[in-house]
Amino acid sequence: MVASIIDGKRLGAEIEEELKSSVSLMASSSRAPHLVVVIVGEDPASHVYVRNKERACKRIGIRSTRYDLPEDSDHGDLISLIRKLNDDREVDGILVQSPLPSNFDEIGITEMIRPDKDVDGFHPINLGRIVTGRTDGMLPCTPSGIMRMLESTGESLRGKKALVIGRSRIVGMPAALLLTQRGIDATVTIAHSRSEDLESLCRDSDILIAAVGKPGMVRKEWVKEGAMVIDVGINRVEIEGRSRLVGDVEEGASEYAKWITPVPGGVGPMTISMLMTNTVRAAESRLH
């Protein structure tokens, strides 16, 4: 079997097209959605991510504002900015770029953002609503992007065995919660660094979500014949003196899988499209 590619870039572009029409409708009837991105310090990768988000806003017609706080800012500075943005009726979405400098309590900061402006979907109340079966709110972007990619294949997930490798609050845990929801109905296993015999867990799984950040840690021959593989890892490695991006799943897994996401061009672009979706949704619920 040679897997079909789940093209995150193309799917993301389709989603952006839909968003564009909603945004232009909103812009003409009241105002465009407005996303505020806050970045603290000079981490180069974070600046790249933020720029990509700003570009996506521009493509779609979403207004974006960026606050740059210096590296030596303290909690108080960031908290008063968040309070101001929480209260600002012209702001629909607030995103504080991760990671924050080490002196910040990142989870504490996440809880300061108004849940209905939390376009990252990281606020515990938004995560907790998924536990209670509500999926109409601000969903974390990477997990909801994963769901959209799986749905785009047209395959039913009902009763299928899904394995999520990685238990982060941002990807693995919420992805497992979404896959378990009524209506999706996968049988979900969450594995992690302490799990025994990852190989046989993989071999037994119809859906495989790898979200650990270790290049090639899922060996290609572990992939079950006909499986759907979502590779969340984006790892920079040196191969023969050249820098390349590779996933958590070893290259060549497409010989076994029926569906697979590429790296890059898979989960990455979908995450940004889902951020845009959350921003438009937040604006809609504010303006309607």
Add this chain to the structure above:
Amino acid sequence: MVASIIDGKRLGAEIEEELKSSVSLMASSSRAPHLVVVIVGEDPASHVYVRNKERACKRIGIRSTRYDLPEDSDHGDLISLIRKLNDDREVDGILVQSPLPSNFDEIGITEMIRPDKDVDGFHPINLGRIVTGRTDGMLPCTPSGIMRMLESTGESLRGKKALVIGRSRIVGMPAALLLTQRGIDATVTIAHSRSEDLESLCRDSDILIAAVGKPGMVRKEWVKEGAMVIDVGINRVEIEGRSRLVGDVEEGASEYAKWITPVPGGVGPMTISMLMTNTVRAAESRLH
């Protein structure tokens, strides 16, 4: 193998003994913890549950107050009561007995309770904090009781395969989240009514949590030799003309398991002990 019994009644009594000393210390230095239970309507089973909770409070020295709202109360009545209790500095824990009459939005009501007084642990922010890895707050009572029972065996759960059958917001989902936590480190599978081949999932599991509410749905021979079995089901059935309580796991599973909980006398009493634990914890964080 004949399983050892995980005696929820005895373990619960031990926990109550510890709580008693904390409570008497608090009572002498400031005031006793105070739990308010709200019940709407005349559902007989609910009244039995509430009485059991009041009795537990009495045993431990926790002050309890009960509000009885008539069956035909509306949302507004309940909401204004909750608001009053949220603001009352003399109230540490608020519990609204489930189920509410059908005209109530139960999840909406849950979100009205102040998270730090939510001794049931059902508020989405409390559930969401578990997703983010925080387990020092108000944990839902049945899942935290399950964890205490597993820990009481002295067995390590690290890397073990745990199967949670049932995906309710109250039991199955949070139990799966707790088992996945760092430090516990089980490899957790969540199964449900749509899962295929439950039998082989069970046969493959070192830890089996049955929380579906179907008498004997887990057949005894499905239990892996040496497994730990937590039976959350409490089902009333007629056997030879007599009414009896049975679990979700078929009788006789103790021939296979290494550890098993009885029904009744297993998870039931532990749930109440965990409610008492949450109430004392809520009072401590308020008074300290």
